[in-house]
Amino acid sequence: MAPALCVNCKTERALIKRPKNHAKLCKVCFIAIFEDEVHHTITSSQLFQPGEKVAIGASGGKDSTVLASVLKTLNERHEYGLDLVLLSIDEGIKGYRDDSLETVKRNAVQYDMPLTVVGYDELYGWTMDQVVETIGKKGNCTYCGVFRRQALDRGAKMLGIKHVVTGHNADDVAETVLMNLLRGDLARLSRSTSIVTGDDRSEVKRSKPLKYSYEKEIVLYAHHKKLDYFSTECIYSPEAFRGSARSLIKQLERVRPTAILDIVRSGEDMARLVPGESPSSCACKGNKTSPMVPAEDDIGGCGSQNGRTSGNEMAAMDKQLRENEAHEGLEVDVAMVMSESKNNGVKKHKEVPIRSGNGTSKSAPRQVRGNCSRCGYMSSQEICQACMLLEGLNKNRAQIQI
Amino acid sequence: MTSTPRVEGSLSRPCMKCRVQEATLDSRSQPVCRDCFAKFIAAKCIKQTGILGKETRLPLPTTGGPPTGTRHYMVGLSLGVSSTVLLHLLSENIEFQLARGRNAPFDLTVVHIDTTTTTTVTTPSPAVEEALTRYRTRYPRFTFHRTPLSSTTPTPSTATPTPLPTAASRSDVTRQLTRRALLEQARARGCQALLLGHSTTALAELTLAEAAKGRGFALPWLVKDGVAPVGGKRKGLGGGGGEGRENGDGGRNEDGEEEEEAGKGVLVYHPLRDALRKELVIYAGLVEPPLTDLVWETKDDAAAAVVSHKDLSIEEVMGRYFAEVEESYPSVVANVARTTGKLVRAGEGEAGGEWCGLCGMPLDEDGDERWRGELGIQERSDTGTGRLCYGCERSTAG
Numbered sequence: 001m002a003p004a005l006c007v008n009c010k011t012e013r014a015l016i017k018r019p020k021n022h023a024k025l026c027k028v029c030f031i032a033i034f035e036d037e038v039h040h041t042i043t044s045s046q047l048f049q050p051g052e053k054v055a056i057g058a059s060g061g062k063d064s065t066v067l068a069s070v071l072k073t074l075n076e077r078h079e080y081g082l083d084l085v086l087l088s089i090d091e092g093i094k095g096y097r098d099d100s101l102e103t104v105k106r107n108a109v110q111y112d113m114p115l116t117v118v119g120y121d122e123l124y125g126w127t128m129d130q131v132v133e134t135i136g137k138k139g140n141c142t143y144c145g146v147f148r149r150q151a152l153d154r155g156a157k158m159l160g161i162k163h164v165v166t167g168h169n170a171d172d173v174a175e176t177v178l179m180n181l182l183r184g185d186l187a188r189l190s191r192s193t194s195i196v197t198g199d200d201r202s203e204v205k206r207s208k209p210l211k212y213s214y215e216k217e218i219v220l221y222a223h224h225k226k227l228d229y230f231s232t233e234c235i236y237s238p239e240a241f242r243g244s245a246r247s248l249i250k251q252l253e254r255v256r257p258t259a260i261l262d263i264v265r266s267g268e269d270m271a272r273l274v275p276g277e278s279p280s281s282c283a284c285k286g287n288k289t290s291p292m293v294p295a296e297d298d299i300g301g302c303g304s305q306n307g308r309t310s311g312n313e314m315a316a317m318d319k320q321l322r323e324n325e326a327h328e329g330l331e332v333d334v335a336m337v338m339s340e341s342k343n344n345g346v347k348k349h350k351e352v353p354i355r356s357g358n359g360t361s362k363s364a365p366r367q368v369r370g371n372c373s374r375c376g377y378m379s380s381q382e383i384c385q386a387c388m389l390l391e392g393l394n395k396n397r398a399q400i401q402i
Numbered sequence: 403m404t405s406t407p408r409v410e411g412s413l414s415r416p417c418m419k420c421r422v423q424e425a426t427l428d429s430r431s432q433p434v435c436r437d438c439f440a441k442f443i444a445a446k447c448i449k450q451t452g453i454l455g456k457e458t459r460l461p462l463p464t465t466g467g468p469p470t471g472t473r474h475y476m477v478g479l480s481l482g483v484s485s486t487v488l489l490h491l492l493s494e495n496i497e498f499q500l501a502r503g504r505n506a507p508f509d510l511t512v513v514h515i516d517t518t519t520t521t522t523v524t525t526p527s528p529a530v531e532e533a534l535t536r537y538r539t540r541y542p543r544f545t546f547h548r549t550p551l552s553s554t555t556p557t558p559s560t561a562t563p564t565p566l567p568t569a570a571s572r573s574d575v576t577r578q579l580t581r582r583a584l585l586e587q588a589r590a591r592g593c594q595a596l597l598l599g600h601s602t603t604a605l606a607e608l609t610l611a612e613a614a615k616g617r618g619f620a621l622p623w624l625v626k627d628g629v630a631p632v633g634g635k636r637k638g639l640g641g642g643g644g645e646g647r648e649n650g651d652g653g654r655n656e657d658g659e660e661e662e663e664a665g666k667g668v669l670v671y672h673p674l675r676d677a678l679r680k681e682l683v684i685y686a687g688l689v690e691p692p693l694t695d696l697v698w699e700t701k702d703d704a705a706a707a708v709v710s711h712k713d714l715s716i717e718e719v720m721g722r723y724f725a726e727v728e729e730s731y732p733s734v735v736a737n738v739a740r741t742t743g744k745l746v747r748a749g750e751g752e753a754g755g756e757w758c759g760l761c762g763m764p765l766d767e768d769g770d771e772r773w774r775g776e777l778g779i780q781e782r783s784d785t786g787t788g789r790l791c792y793g794c795e796r797s798t799a800g
Contacts, residue, residue, distance in 0.1 A: 266790060322431070
């Protein structure tokens with residue numbers, strides 16, 4: 001049998017079966033198509049402004065390494081006019097980040113981009129090792145996770161940069177869509193599919209240019225471009241809902257390769273159906289920029305950001321829901337009883353309606369946007385979670401010193 | 403002295419509900435007896451049909467005067483466990499009312515969409531006819547119809563000019579067309595509502611499966627109760643009437659005109675939406691004689707030995723997944739369907755939306771616009787069935 005030819009150039013031998021659609025491509029065409037698709041995402045979502053200074057959140061892993069490489073290539077090829085820098089976070093765990101930070105340092109040389117490593121100590125006044133010393137090994141992951149969420153934004157702010165890009169890929173987004181459906185979290189569902197997060201209030205906006213790129217293609221791209229990345233198998237177990245969604249996605253991908261992208265599409269569409277959301281998210285129509293949504297704080301990628309968990313979130317939620325159901329059974333839903341009697345045309349009761357019965361949808365619980373009164377980071381609370389945790393830590397430190 | 407009733411004391415494990423019978427089952431982490439379990443399941447169904455009864459009006463007599471007669475519903479019977487349990491519970495409900503000297507609350511037409519004749523096979527499967535004969539004998543009160551999927555519009559062959567590429571595509575297209583065929587049958591037979599046997603688990607599966615097939619936009623139309631578009635033609639859907647009752651609680655529209663308008667679409671209800679699949683399976687075995695004798699299993703459930711992922715459908719993957727989740731976290735399953743119920747039904751603009759030529763669901767203009775030219779998925783030219791939604795594009799793409 002003659003070797004199959006690349007379906008794109010039709011001259012070279014096909015070496016790669018594209019994970020996204022099983023198209024057979026040669027190496028050169030695969031790399032070109034991968035880059036073109038990221039370019040399409042960037043232009044159609046109008047992610048960047050010429051002259052913009054953009055920090056690439058770099059962990060040394062495959063996603064952020066590919067992101068840095070592709071952005072460098074596209075910035076030169078299509079003259080985006082971007083000033084790209086690498087930004088890495090050091091949690092301050094001795095021995096843990098050494099290898100990956102070395103990788104990022106080599107990337108900085110390879111891509112000729114300045115690198116800034118910001119430590120938790122600079123951002124919060126605490127390294128993770130110090131946190132563990134204070135509160136012990138149990139529960140310290142909560143701190144690490146909460147600190148990590150804000151670290152890139154805080155680091156960017158320190159550098160005077162207003163835009164951070166991260167390496168979240170299509171698998172991560174799809175996983176988050178399914179996870180939020182399982183958790184019944186519509187507010188997060190509507191946020192998680194957005195390519196840009198952060199609104200006018202936030203000083204730093206975040207975006208995910210690899211949102212439509214398959215994890216498998218990112219690995220292939222890194223392999224064929226011979227990129228220098230650090231492959232970490234995360235030592236922490238992912239949160240149960242995410243783990244469950246992740247394995248489901250892998251199965252779906254085997255049955256139908258486009259499923260990951262189809263879930264992303266479903267997620268984007270459903271985001272518009274969440275009561276109270278803006279009906280359109282199209283940026284290419286009418287030349288407006290993508291609407292920005294509050295930062296999504298828990299989109300995955302690295303399991304460790306969810307902290308080491310006991311793995312029983314599903315059980316805990318199941319229990320909680322069951323208790324709610326039991327309580328519902330005990331109480332009388334006055335509004336429902338009334339609306340039923342109203343519909344019956346039996347108007348014996350003359351009570352004042354409790355709910356306005358206009359048939360409009362119950363809106364999903366929406367968080368009120370605001371900023372932390374201490375650090376200014378976007379938060380639905382008066383004081384953000386990181387500042388709350390810091391307060392506790394600092395009290396502890398004071399006591400220890402006494 | 404103990405104040406506990408004597409009967410309870412004599413039982414090793416009293417039923418948590420009646421406290422007079424021995425508990426033989428576990429229902430939602432409570433020990434219960436057979437009778438209480440059966441009542442519990444029946445109550446779930448009666449509650450929903452009660453709500454439906456308020457949504458539908460009695461037909462007005464041609465001679466004028468107050469409405470008389472009986473509500474008329476259609477049951478979509480797949481010959482599987484859930485729809486069989488639904489049929490049985492509705493039948494029991496009618497018998498109960500009649501035994502008390504009341505009118506029957508509704509009467510039923512039962513339709514089975516026969517998918518065995520879709521492809522090259524044109525003769526009806528004898529197994530289907532045999533199964534329907536069993537149902538007719540058991541429920542002589544109702545009329546049963548078998549409608550071949552191949553006789554519906556769009557037919558599987560016009561909708562899909564090329565042979566469908568994968569098991570996942572075939573399963574998806576068959577499901578969409580079956581649903582459409584049921585809606586068309588319900589309208590053609592003048593039924594006021596189409597009742598489907600989906601359990602909580604089935605609705606959760608449907609939610610995640612349709613999301614995985616790119617039909618997130620249509621989900622509220624598929625999962626919520628309410629008026630559904632039929633056959634892709636414009637229906638006069640009243641704002642309140644079409645919204646589904648989850649969104650309309652406290653504000654069901656009483657307006658007579660709206661009711662008439664809504665009558666042009668078909669009201670779709672899932673009376674078993676509050677029962678888990680495993681509960682329906684238990685129930686089917688409790689009934690005398692067991693409903694499991696009626697059920698026609700098309701495939702061995704012991705499909706555990708998957709030869710290749712290519713032979714699996716998205717629905718099968720979801721089925722396996724939720725069978726596990728249902729076992730350990732039943733409330734999480736219930737929460738999925740409830741959450742989807744909160745989403746808004748869209749695609750019904752003032753000017754009238756367009757519907758997919760295959761599944762009949764509203765098209766998502768904004769989403770399609772946003773997605774255009776994206777991401778390494780080839781666009782197809784028109785196939786003669788009109789525009790397709792994203793999900794149907796995926797399933798029919800070669």
